[in-house]
Amino acid sequence: MKLVIVESPTKAKTISQFLKGGFKVESSFGHVRDLPRTKLGVDVDHNFEPQYVIPKKVLARVKELQAVAEKSDEVILATDEDREGEAIAWHLLQVLRLGKFQVAGAVKKIVKTKTKKPYSRIVFHEITERAIEAALNKPRDLDLNLVDAQQARRVLDRLVGYKLSPFLWKKIAKGLSAGRVQSVAVRLIVEREREITVFKPDEYWEIVALLRKLKNESFEARLIKKDNQLIDKLGIKNQVEADQMVKDLQRAGYQVAAIEKKEVRRSPLAPFTTSTLQQEAANRLGFSARQTMRLAQQLYEGVSLGQKAVGLITYMRTDSVNLSGEFLSATAELIIGEFGKNYHQEHQYKTKSKLAQEAHEAVRPTSAGRSPETIKSYLNKQQYQLYDLIWRRALASQMAQAIFDATKIDISANNYLFRANGSAIKFDGFLKLYPLRAKENILPELSDKEILELVRIDHSQHFTQPPARYSEATLVKALEEYGIGRPSTYAPIISVIQDRGYVAKNEQRKFIPTEIGFMVSDILVENFPKIVDLNFTAKMEGDLDEIADGKKQWVPVIREFYDPFALELKEKYLVVKKQPTIEETDRKCPQCGKPVIIRLGRFGKFYACSGFPECRFTEALTQKDNKTGVKCPKCGVGEIIGKRSRKGKVFFACDKWPECDYALWNKPTGEKCPQCGEMLIEAGKTIKCSKKECSFKRANELAKSDE
Numbered sequence: 001m002k003l004v005i006v007e008s009p010t011k012a013k014t015i016s017q018f019l020k021g022g023f024k025v026e027s028s029f030g031h032v033r034d035l036p037r038t039k040l041g042v043d044v045d046h047n048f049e050p051q052y053v054i055p056k057k058v059l060a061r062v063k064e065l066q067a068v069a070e071k072s073d074e075v076i077l078a079t080d081e082d083r084e085g086e087a088i089a090w091h092l093l094q095v096l097r098l099g100k101f102q103v104a105g106a107v108k109k110i111v112k113t114k115t116k117k118p119y120s121r122i123v124f125h126e127i128t129e130r131a132i133e134a135a136l137n138k139p140r141d142l143d144l145n146l147v148d149a150q151q152a153r154r155v156l157d158r159l160v161g162y163k164l165s166p167f168l169w170k171k172i173a174k175g176l177s178a179g180r181v182q183s184v185a186v187r188l189i190v191e192r193e194r195e196i197t198v199f200k201p202d203e204y205w206e207i208v209a210l211l212r213k214l215k216n217e218s219f220e221a222r223l224i225k226k227d228n229q230l231i232d233k234l235g236i237k238n239q240v241e242a243d244q245m246v247k248d249l250q251r252a253g254y255q256v257a258a259i260e261k262k263e264v265r266r267s268p269l270a271p272f273t274t275s276t277l278q279q280e281a282a283n284r285l286g287f288s289a290r291q292t293m294r295l296a297q298q299l300y301e302g303v304s305l306g307q308k309a310v311g312l313i314t315y316m317r318t319d320s321v322n323l324s325g326e327f328l329s330a331t332a333e334l335i336i337g338e339f340g341k342n343y344h345q346e347h348q349y350k351t352k353s354k355l356a357q358e359a360h361e362a363v364r365p366t367s368a369g370r371s372p373e374t375i376k377s378y379l380n381k382q383q384y385q386l387y388d389l390i391w392r393r394a395l396a397s398q399m400a401q402a403i404f405d406a407t408k409i410d411i412s413a414n415n416y417l418f419r420a421n422g423s424a425i426k427f428d429g430f431l432k433l434y435p436l437r438a439k440e441n442i443l444p445e446l447s448d449k450e451i452l453e454l455v456r457i458d459h460s461q462h463f464t465q466p467p468a469r470y471s472e473a474t475l476v477k478a479l480e481e482y483g484i485g486r487p488s489t490y491a492p493i494i495s496v497i498q499d500r501g502y503v504a505k506n507e508q509r510k511f512i513p514t515e516i517g518f519m520v521s522d523i524l525v526e527n528f529p530k531i532v533d534l535n536f537t538a539k540m541e542g543d544l545d546e547i548a549d550g551k552k553q554w555v556p557v558i559r560e561f562y563d564p565f566a567l568e569l570k571e572k573y574l575v576v577k578k579q580p581t582i583e584e585t586d587r588k589c590p591q592c593g594k595p596v597i598i599r600l601g602r603f604g605k606f607y608a609c610s611g612f613p614e615c616r617f618t619e620a621l622t623q624k625d626n627k628t629g630v631k632c633p634k635c636g637v638g639e640i641i642g643k644r645s646r647k648g649k650v651f652f653a654c655d656k657w658p659e660c661d662y663a664l665w666n667k668p669t670g671e672k673c674p675q676c677g678e679m680l681i682e683a684g685k686t687i688k689c690s691k692k693e694c695s696f697k698r699a700n701e702l703a704k705s706d707e
Contacts, residue, residue: 003072005065005092007079011127014302014309015078018129024068028079031055032062033091035154040162044562047555048155054095062095069096074118077142078135081123081360082317083153083548084488086146089121093142125318126366127302127311149548152558156180156540159562160531163569164524172519172579173601177500180531180540181485183524185493186502187532188478189470190513190521199466204234205242206462209418210455211254211411216444218455221411221418223249228417234464242459245416252413254452260408264423265401266438268430270321270349271362271394274487275480277316280393282473285385286509289472289491295386296363305378312375313390314364317488321349321362323394330368331398339432345400364394396434403427407443411452469510483538501604507650515604519579527572531565591617620657628652630670633679634662642667664690 002023006012009027016025033052035041043049054062069075075098077089092098098119120139124131157180164178212218223245224231236242272280274293281292296316302309323331328346335344349362365387372388379387407422422443425431431438446452470478476490485493497503502517513521524532540561546552581600587607589596594611598621607619620643632638638656653663666681673680673689675696680687688697 001072002074002076003069004076004078007085007088008297008301010298010301014127014311015132017308018132024072026065026068028065028088028092029058029061031088031091032058032065032095035158040158042155042158044159044566048159048558048562050151050155052091052094065092066096069098069117072117074120076136076139077119077121078124080317081125081315082488083146083150085123086143087150087154090142090144090147093119125315125361126313127300128366131366145550146548148554149544152547152554153544155554155558156561159558159565163566164528164531167569167573167576168520168523170573170578171523171576173516173581173599175601176516176520178520178524178531179496181489181537182493182496182500182502183521183532184484184534184537185475185479186497186513186517186521187525188475189497189503189511190518192467192470193513193518196466196469201463201465202234203238204462204464205236205239205459207236207242207245207249207457207459209249209254209411209413209457211418211420211452212455213444213446213450214453219420219422219443221409221420223416224419225417227415236459239459239461242461246457246459249413249416249457250454252416252454254411254413254418254454256409256446256448256450256452257412257417258408258410259446259448262406263426264404264406266404266429266431266436267401268347268396268399268434269393270347271323271364271397272390273319273321273351273362274317275319275476275490277363277390278476278490279473280389281386282471282476284389285382287382287386289476289494291382292386293491295382296390298383299387299390303375303378303383305375311366312370312387314361314366316363318361318363319351319487320360321351322360323362323364323397327364327368327394328398331395334368335395335399339399342427343400343429343432344398345429346398349397362394363390365391368395392434396430399430399433400427402429402431402438404438409443409446469506469508469512471510475511482534483541484534486541504650516600519600523576523579527576528565528568589615589617591615628668628670630668630679632656632660632662635660638662640664640668666690 004012004015004019004023004025006015006025006027007030009029012025012027016023019025033054035050036053041051041053043051075096077092079085079088079092096117098117121142122135122139124135160180161178165176168176168178207223209221209223210218211221226245236245270276277296278289278292281287282289287295293316296313299312300314300316302311332344332346370391372384372391375387376384403426405424405426407424409420409422411418411420420443422441423438424440424442425438468474472494475494479485479490479493497517498505501514502520503511503513506512521532530536543552543557547554547557583598583605585596585598585607587596588594589609589611592609592611592615594609594615596607596617596619597610598605599608605621607617607621609615609617628640628642630640632640632654635654635656638654638660640652640662641655643651643653651663651665652667654660664679664681666683668690669680669682669687671680671687672678673691673694673696676689676691676694678689678691678694680696681690683697686697686699689695
């Protein structure tokens with residue numbers, strides 16, 4: 001019997017369907033070894049040797065795998081094909097006593113143990129019968145360069161986290177933590193918030209003429225020139241200037257000065273990488289990065305389509321935009337058959353990454369012919385939405401360009417010049433399958449020197465806007481552009497900085513730094529600028545890529561970073577003063593009578609008794625703008641106020657907690673439901689009942705007016 005080991009039970013279940021007799025497929029349930037949680041676990045004096053342990057939660061599973069492996073004729077390691085998957089395979093090799101990793105100078109090798117149990121390594125980027133069969137026919141050795149790269153990342157992150165975190169405990173507050181990559185992400189969000197804070201808006205005005213051809217539909221044209229001088233965005237600075245121009249223009253005659261028509265082509269977008277999948281799923285579907293990766297994992301590992309489970313997409317952690325020749329052929333046949341030969345156009349895409357290493361293909365469906373509608377009944381709503389997005393994007397990437405007829409019309413009005421821009425779709429091409437937010441603006445047919453009628457002239461006031469806060473989509477894009485992290489790390493980075501309470505999402509789902517996030521970022525930027533430097537972090541990712549490619553050894557890379565870092569940390573312990581984290585108040589503790597103070601903790605400021613630890617009174621710090629003015633419907637005494645959970649999420653609860661435990665995730669309106677009498681709450685563009693079983697809802701007029 002041959003034992004095949006993968007990471008997850010779902011993946012094991014799907015693969016077991018494809019393998020006939022003579023195979024047994026088991027799951028390791030993820031990592032089987034890791035660094036210990038209770039200590040550093042890295043010997044900094046002996047080439048940063050990791051001190052791996054088998055976590056208690058997987059010890060029983062490891063013993064089960066050891067027993068099965070002992071009875072097997074061969075062990076086949078079939079973990080994912082990225083660095084983390086390669087590392088899991090290597091750890092399995094160790095705990096199953098199949099071989100031992102040895103280093104002699106620059107030579108790395110795996111030495112078989114006395115058991116001499118045969119083993120092999122197979123990789124595949126999709127879980128289909130065809131792919132598994134091909135992988136079994138082409139086994140390979142473990143790629144120790146990939147193992148080294150993953151081990152280097154793990155050691156590096158452990159050194160930064162376990163060395164810097166105690167520094168934050170001593171200088172700010174207990175329970176804080178620092179991370180090599182996560183701290184850089186927090187810095188981006190903090191610096192963006194400061195840009196917004198200091199931003200000073202500039203006033204400017206726009207002038208738009210509504211014109212029409214006689215007895216024809218009207219169209220808009222914007223003022224662009226005066227006295228042959230281009231009017232830039234901030235050219236009309238105030239209402240006085242705008243009013244004078246409008247006065248002049250109301251008396252002017254309008255005539256077509258020039259007409260320019262041209263054909264504009266738009267190419268389809270490349271198939272998804274991990275980064276672009278997370279961005280598009282956030283923008284189109286409202287999914288978080290973590291949610292997208294969880295759903296993609298489910299689609300990759302296999303979904304039951306009646307009698308059999310099958311992997312619906314290729315491996316989802318990738319920075320490659322390649323598509324296999326087999327998929328390109330199947331896609332061409334489908335597009336030509338479904339839409340016609342003129343809709344097909346093969347495209348080759350190049351990745352922006354200098355070393356696309358996580359996988360060999362883009363994220364695509366395993367079968368071009370498996371349309372979303374044919375399997376909709378087997379998927380839940382979110383799985384269907386993500387699969388539909390991936391399927392459409394992959395097929396559209398091999399469709400013809402969209403063609404637009406673009407028209408530019410200049411209209412003279414005495415010494416002023418207006419411009420109207422129009423576009424109309426001539427051939428939809430890939431847009432038939434993957435629509436974009438491209439709106440048509442069809443202008444009437446006009447001729448040169450034609451006289452136009454002025455319907456009205458409008459002027460409007462505007463102000464320049466500060467840079468936008470990061471959303472999940474734009475943060476992932478920024479991390480990729482700066483070279484921070486890799487496809488497998490984007491979602492964990494975003495999750496960790498929220499879980500630690502360093503950033504939170506506002507009502508528009510944009511990231512804002514918390515008070516503790518500001519403080520942690522500032523102390524790191526001031527005292528450890530290299531750790532949170534964008535260029536340094538990107539260079540370190542480049543070094544890890546070179547380790548994975550066999551161009552660098554991992555120990556010298558870690559040594560180059562750690563030695564100066566350790567000296568700097570030792571110095572900073574001596575010179576950096578503890579940050580003030582206590583504020584006095586005029587309140588008295590309701591439990592012991594001692595003064596109540598404001599403390600700064602891991603999740604921000606809170607009221608606490610100055611007699612701690614003898615008295616453990618604490619209370620949430622409520623601000624005036626957190627008050628809703630809504631009386632608690634449960635106790636009838638307290639008021640509903642806005643609070644933040646430990647993960648930074650806003651919720652609404654009675655201010656008499658813990659005496660009253662009434663709480664809601666949505667803001668209450670103060671009205672009672674006309675159907676059941678429960679509290680009504682805001683839910684975006686609707687007002688609905690807070691009781692799940694009640695179906696009452698109506699439009700939120702306030703939300704509409706805000707738009």
